[in-house]
Amino acid sequence: MSQAIIFDMDGTLFQTEKILAISLEDTFNYLSSLNQWDKETPIEKYREIMGVPLPEVWEALLPEHSIEVRKQADSYFLQRLIENIRDGKGELYPNVREVLRYIKENNYSIYIASNGLTEYLNAIVRYYHLDQWVAETFSIEQIDTLNKSDLVRTILEKYEHSHGAVVGDRLSDINAAKDNGLASIGCRFDFAKDDELLQADQVVHDLIELKAVFPIEKSIQSELSLL
Structure with a gap:
């Protein structure tokens, strides 16, 4: 799986x-x-x-x-x-498409979990054609608690995953990973805070670094599953 x-x-x-x-x-x-x-x-x-x-x-x-x-x-x-x-005034971070393509080609399942509203998220996904790599996009609107950890749990339960990682820039993403037994990858980008990123398992400065991170994480998780 x-x-x-x-x-x-x-x-x-x-x-x-x-x-x-x-x-x-x-x-x-x-x-x-x-x-x-x-x-x-x-x-x-x-x-x-x-x-x-x-x-x-x-x-x-x-x-x-x-x-x-x-x-x-x-x-x-x-x-x-x-x-x-x-109107095209927004922009993806550098290397998003390359990294998503790489991750999917290496048999990981990709999801988005965001505190953004569904209509807003769908506008981004459609404009940048992210659905060619992303299996499903989840909004905080879909759950009653407005808790990112619960949103991530919803994804894991729906698709029957038990291993993986959460990639994000804020403490809510890091906590969502830890609360669900996943690896946490912090992104030191525009809104990130150093004191929050200290709690992540790993930190990247550019998404291209994920090409090296995920094969390692996959190996670690496989070993953990045998314990």
């Missing part, structure tokens, strides 16, 4: 930074037009919390606003993100 290699999306496969600032600026300009915002766009605050589920994002960015206003912001932000993806 093949092993599961589960990738995060934002800050791991997709350079969210390319469309983040403009989409967030559009959203807060929209709130301003509704007389719901009169300050600068809190882009730095968003970068600090990047990777958490969107409901938590709006709680942090709009702590004094109503749930209704947060929902308006969430809906408009998602719309702008998707439009910017479709």
Whole structure:
């Protein structure tokens, strides 16, 4: 049975930074037009919390606003993100296609597990044709707990995997790997934090390094399965 290699999306496969600032600026300009915002766009605050589920994002960015206003912001932000993806303003990280192709050719099963919303994730997958390598993309929307560990567990149970790795840039990805008995591969990219990456089994600075990592991980996991 093949092993599961589960990738995060934002800050791991997709350079969210390319469309983040403009989409967030559009959203807060929209709130301003509704007389719901009169300050600068809190882009730095968003970068600090990047990777958490969107409901938590709006709680942090709009702590004094109503749930209704947060929902308006969430809906408009998602719309702008998707439009910017479709307009080609986003970008994958270097070597994504080469690495996904290599991993699939070496008989690993590839999945995406993200805190992003389904519509947003599907826009990225479709635009960059990632589905030629990725078996299925999972959104945090699909589970009630909004916990990345539970999302990864959903993948393992659905496809009957017991070995593999989670590749991501944040602590939630690392914990999701550990909570499910998988190897954790940290990506030192745009939103990564050094203190979080210290908890990963391995850290890469470029996805191309995964071509060396996964055969080693596969061997280690095979040995562990015999114990």
